[in-house]
Amino acid sequence: MLEAGNVKKVYGQKGHIYTALKDINLEIKEGEFVGIMGPSGSGKTTLLNILSTIDQATSGSIRIDGNDIGKMKEEQLTSFRREKLGFIFQDYNLLDTLTIEENIVLPLALSKVKAKEIDRRVKEIAGKFGIEDILSKFPYQVSGGQKQRAAASRAIIANPSLIFADEPTGALDSKSATALLQSLSQLNVKDHATIMMVTHDAFAASFCSRVLFIKDGVIFTELVKGET
Amino acid sequence: MLEAGNVKKVYGQKGHIYTALKDINLEIKEGEFVGIMGPSGSGKTTLLNILSTIDQATSGSIRIDGNDIGKMKEEQLTSFRREKLGFIFQDYNLLDTLTIEENIVLPLALSKVKAKEIDRRVKEIAGKFGIEDILSKFPYQVSGGQKQRAAASRAIIANPSLIFADEPTGALDSKSATALLQSLSQLNVKDHATIMMVTHDAFAASFCSRVLFIKDGVIFTELVKGET
Numbered sequence A, B: 001m002l003e004a005g006n007v008k009k010v011y012g013q014k015g016h017i018y019t020a021l022k023d024i025n026l027e028i029k030e031g032e033f034v035g036i037m038g039p040s041g042s043g044k045t046t047l048l049n050i051l052s053t054i055d056q057a058t059s060g061s062i063r064i065d066g067n068d069i070g071k072m073k074e075e076q077l078t079s080f081r082r083e084k085l086g087f088i089f090q091d092y093n094l095l096d097t098l099t100i101e102e103n104i105v106l107p108l109a110l111s112k113v114k115a116k117e118i119d120r121r122v123k124e125i126a127g128k129f130g131i132e133d134i135l136s137k138f139p140y141q142v143s144g145g146q147k148q149r150a151a152a153s154r155a156i157i158a159n160p161s162l163i164f165a166d167e168p169t170g171a172l173d174s175k176s177a178t179a180l181l182q183s184l185s186q187l188n189v190k191d192h193a194t195i196m197m198v199t200h201d202a203f204a205a206s207f208c209s210r211v212l213f214i215k216d217g218v219i220f221t222e223l224v225k226g227e228t
């Protein structure tokens, strides 16, 4: 499903450069639920942004479904992102001029899914995440945790086959966090969605089948479920 | 130190109104470290914004150090906020056009503290929170957890006597979270700073001497350390 070889990411220009990812090599199989853990500033968000094609690596290769991302044209990349990919950003990334509902349906806006089906999916997901009462509000009118649940809803409404989640439960109380993790787990088990999730939370990590540990831009070890 | 009587907060205009706080009554004594816990959307951020004078209540009274906030002139409120108050926002609220260091020293910008002393304090706090290497970066160039630690540094650099912290460890790994909580606890024990902290995290709550539980805009129960 996803392979990364010698991926490096350097930020900055000539004088001030910072190497956020030194040499990342990994392989994620279809249907895996993989966690990424590591200290603040170790490169987790940078890695997720690059693997999901949101940002570009400085060097190295990334293949998704066998396709070399570096060689895909922008048009191919855009339709790949829209149809296959779901992303929950660390800072939610909701559009302030759209309502919560409009933000959630955005990934379906250009798809062929009928309006009635879109409506059904919104009601179902909003119910699962407890945000049915805030659908007509704007992002500035809802709480931190409500924004995060809206962002999670947007990421899964199009039933993506590959989901990247960057600390999806950071702003949530345990009830909301559990609902969100169970939904991700359901997509993983029932729909064979592949999931990569960054987390600091041991409870969230317990939903993963494998956890990669990153420090100073390298993956230095991993834990596989079943091992302790 | 802080008393709130029949505080109510209603958002919205005529047709669409939402009551975020129904009837809040509380008293915080000087030197207390009080936690606030509750489901996402229950009114925690709203309560903190009102008690700290960042937002206004719809009705009810708030007294800080015996002064009725509703009766204070804007000039008095501004100098009170600058000299006595420290705030760690849920969304960090760093200014994008300033460096991390400039954001941290902002509360001291108008004070009489000498430049040499300001420099010493920045180095000390940045060292405690592990962000000495990012002081010359801008907010968009640092990670989520680094932003949160910068926001926490700004909140405590002026040694405020009253600190409001809204999920200050949400984006932090356990090492950074522990460093931050220990610093807050040190201010509380050594300098008798009064602290109100919203959190979802049981470890953070364990630093509090009392925890208030809020649901649907009312404080329905509390736990006092020593009781189990």
Ligand SMILES: Nc1ncnc2c1ncn2[C@@H]1O[C@H](COP(=O)(O)OP(=O)(O)OP(=O)(O)O)[C@@H](O)[C@H]1O
Pocket (backbone or CB within 6 Å): A134, A140, A141, A142, A143, A144, A145, A146, A171, A172, A173, B011, B012, B018, B019, B020, B038, B039, B040, B041, B042, B043, B044, B045, B046, B047, B090
């Ligand atoms: N500007 C606003 N206009 C309308 N409703 C609002 C506004 N701000 C907040 N609310 C509503 O008030 C309620 C309380 O919000 P608040 O941000 O205080 O919650 P919270 O307890 O901090 O939640 P979280 O744990 O998710 O951060 C929520 O239901 C939210 O939708």
Ligand SMILES: Nc1ncnc2c1ncn2[C@@H]1O[C@H](COP(=O)(O)OP(=O)(O)OP(=O)(O)O)[C@@H](O)[C@H]1O
Pocket (backbone or CB within 6 Å): A011, A012, A018, A019, A020, A038, A039, A040, A041, A042, A043, A044, A045, A046, A047, A090, B134, B140, B141, B142, B143, B144, B145, B146, B171, B172, B173
């Ligand atoms: N645009 C940028 N320019 C320069 N440095 C950057 C930039 N973005 C990130 N960095 C640096 O790269 C490193 C990795 O950042 P990243 O956001 O990937 O960390 P993270 O592991 O997600 O941390 P957190 O747990 O705090 O979210 C950090 O040291 C950060 O300061």
Ligand SMILES: [Mg+2]
Pocket (backbone or CB within 6 Å): A044, A045, A046, A090, A166, B143, B144, B145
């Ligand atoms: Mg991150």
Ligand SMILES: [Mg+2]
Pocket (backbone or CB within 6 Å): A143, A144, A145, B044, B045, B046, B090, B166
């Ligand atoms: Mg909040």
